[in-house]
Amino acid sequence: MSSPAEEGAVLDRAFEKFRELMASDGYALSWTLTGGNRVVVEIVAGADACADCLVPLPVMEAIMSDALEPTPYTLDRVVLPGGT
């Protein structure tokens, strides 16, 4: 069984390049682990975020699901700025 630190490292690695992608448009990405190895991804707008540049939710979900594919975790949901 993985420790919380190991879980964190796996998920941080999985999302690393997607954090950079989001940062290009001024957004930050954070995640929380829920029960059953499911992950909630939250996208938070920074001060200079480009509001029109955020990808639509279905595309964001596809991106995050792909990011988790090589890990034991699956996507629960994506929370976009504004709580979508």
Next chain:
Amino acid sequence: MTGPEKLLDPTGLDDRAADDTLAPRPPGLRGLTVGLLDNTKPNAVPLLREIHAELRGRAGAGTSILYTKDYFGMPAADDLLKRIAGECDVVVTAVGDCGSCSAATVADGILLERLGTPAVSVVSDSFLVSGGAMAKVQGFPGYAFAAARHPVASLDEKQIRERARAVMPEVLRILGVDS
């Protein structure tokens, strides 16, 4: 009184969404009309013009027609895509250099392919993930699009010409034409 407003779908999905077949490729580009679909992002038009110049020089492509979509973050409107497909033999659409516009640029290419017109979507290499994810959402995983080195918006005329030249092998390959 008007009816209820139709909500715009940022993915451009519709009944054609499961079709992952490319439009038939022409045997060559000689004399063909090239549609240039500008997504309104900075430097999209200069990049498209340079790509068209390269298509003329390398493959003998014919004239171009420039179209501009309403909003970079959404796929182009259905009637515009149909008009482009009716007036052009092949299409180049650019430039995806943010999350939403790269996804929408790839969606435009896929929707044009489904209308029977070969299309190349040009996306900056920082946003290939968004473009690829849109292709998957569109039911066309693995849809090939061209990657231009990021950034594009801040480039001058000479740099845009260089970006256009660099992307040409991919543009020609996607159109099924040997340079």
